[in-house]
Amino acid sequence: MHSDTPSYKLTVSAVGVMADFAHLTVYNGFLEDIARGYEQLDLSLKPGLYSITLKLDGHIIKEHVRLTGDTQVQIPTPPVYSSVVADKFQSSHEYYARNARTYSLQPTVKNGPETGGAIFLFFRYTDVDNRRELNDTQQSLGQGFSLLDAQRHVLFRLEGKHIKEDTDAGWMAFHAVLSPGTYYLHYSGLPGTMEDDAPHELPAREIPLQVFRSGVQSSVTAGQYWQTQVFLTFGQGPIFPSMSIFIAPREQGFVNDDEGNYRIDGLRHKFHNGVYILPEKVLMEFEQGQWASPMKGLLAAYVYFSNPAADKEQLFRNVTQYLPALLGEDTPDVKALQIMSAQYYRDPIPALSLSEPCMFLAGIRAIIRASIRNPDVIVDDSQLEDITDKLYNDMVWTSYQPAPLPEPAETKKAVPQTRSSMTSSIFSVVEKIIGKEKTAEEIGERLLKSQTVSTLLYYIEKLDRDLDVNDLANRLQIPPSVVRKTVQHILKFSDSIKDAEKKPEQFSIRNINKLKKIH
């Protein structure tokens, strides 16, 4: 076969920041989608009319092409907004970037240890005008935030001498040198305010942050201490889904023109939206053994194991083997990735257990999935178990509705012990759910406000067959151990109110009998 019609080269490329993540589609003149991919497409096409669409970060750019010869089309990427104050992002400003750089190198917490890893937090508005509009009283951005240790003891409140801030420009920095381990960034929430004529409330939230140990087993990172860098943008309050987290050598601090940070942020953004793209440049870096950025490795591995259609098996087996050496094999995210990897390759779940949450929500989900058949994966009564039914799902990072911070000693003394004898008997088992309610009816109503309790009771009422803990765990997306404990709590509560005149209808004899039969 021979065609007299010539073919021409059409090269379509996205240029500019985040070009790796710009999705390109080429349509032929008959509106048929003929090619799609990221960053650049090289095509050989017959003469004709074509259309190109570039999509990035919610922006859509369309261009038409009349192809009558070899043609290159370069489409500049639209402005990109991010929490990280990197130079090429539209929302970065010199007055933020400069201070982020300065305080990532200089601890704001004085008299702390000199050696170790570090946590660096940088909170800011999108720009100073935004601060003036949204926070005219110049409230500190650290308000309501605390950093807790692994036992959830308050190490620092983000206020006063522990932070540096400019409430006029609208930024706050916190930097503490810390020993490796798990820490929690606790936010106590914002009571209801009016926003766009609608009540706006920011619930309390806690985010586990890991300080990674120095890479003593890795020749690349020997002698380095890692700094965990957290960037967060504010609107009416903290916009948690915008949170960017990086891991950089502590001595290096935050580098505001690090090309790698754009790729990490792009990966995170796509991952957040369920798009599992790994740009060729990232894969090439891994193939060449470039491991300068542990966060890129973590994120890429999570992205890879979330994509059922991925095809770089050996490369990612290598990545998961290398990460323990880089970040420590006891690190929750490293363990979570080992579980996720086993689930992905349909290998047996490795014999390991976790008591603390990992930083990535995808890791927590993998651990919960694994716990249905391997309950020992989650340590009984651990912090990890406790949060599994309180997870928020609005960002790639693990976050959850936290228990209140421990009250100062003088406040504790003031709490009146006035609960009735009936309610005091059940107080210990439901204290994490109920508040100041006193009557059985009040406590029952409060108990039902727990999403886990109310949804569990809904299933109990509606499911018309033998109830199985694993089935309920799967429906509620929580570990079987948490289902069992919740059932025990409900049964104890129900028992304590059996003589009460009024109780919520969900606690009917039929439902309670069904609960007792759960196996």
Next chain:
Amino acid sequence: MSPHTLVSETPVTPATVLCEEAINENLLKGLPVNDEDYAIIVGVSHYASLAPLHAPITDACRLRNWLIKADGGNMHPKHVFFIPSAPGSNAPDQLAIDKALYDILQMAEARPARRLYFYFSGHGFGANWEVNGMCLPIWSPSFYNAALSSKAYLDLLVEQDRFQEIYFFLDCCRDRKINTKPLHSMLGSPQAGGANTMAVVLYASEYENPAWEGMMNANGNLQVHGYFSRALMEALNGGAVNNNGDITITSFIDYVREKTESYAHERNHTQTVRSDIRNNKHGLNHVIHRTGRIPGTVLTITFETAGDITLDGPDLNNIKAGPVQAGETWLVPLGKGYHQITNKTTRTSAFITIDGTLKTMHYAF
């Protein structure tokens, strides 16, 4: 927390009109129908606590009717389970939808099944990027989880391996709601399996984004439609037909995405359709619906400026050329595709898109 899943532009009473019974002419004539296909069509306009929506029942009704019509889905009416909400009622509840699913699964077990359509229009929220809550009429802040999990239902249907193809369409918001656990079906939780069922899933918007409804002109009638549902129906009615007269997976998704974006853009909104395809062994050119019709439009071009004009088609074939005066018009039948019109005198050029949905169109140049 106040739900932010109501995105209606039109303050009119929600649809209470009954959906007229659709008739499959082939069934009346004793001709073959697609009796291996099934559908669950849910339209929820009425909510106990949320603002009423105006499009879901109308849109659900249109899809139901298309599925039954001989030149549409050509389905047996008894295979199409239409589940609308009603004013002053908490119906449908989960049981009603599960019951329909159960009936379909029973029928599909008795004889080979080819295809299942699942459509939901109503309020919704994104529990996370892969789980959408489809709000039941009773949904309220007190019944926070009274929503069906899109993923759990899809997984359940796919893992049954009962259908060759599943088309899952969700016209509802995907604004995120943290710490929600939409309900799994009472028919069971997904198990391993489902490798043999292809599933084409279309969400009306990307995760964290709303889906909109608004007043739209349909053949001279003003009616409220979801932008996504409107695009969906246009696609099925011929908009997504390729030049062979077929609607393929790719032509269908491309059309629905493009038109939804376009309807939203016209009203200063942003709405991007998200598609996911599982187990597609057939390729993207798999034919969803064969129409046998080649799409085209008669275009009236009014020239605002005089000049020497050329009109070229998708493969650069010249369709018409010649000098024109200002105010002059051309009447040109055009096939589906991009066309380029050029005024050589003024050296101006424009691209015209014919998507094949309109019989006639006007263009000023």
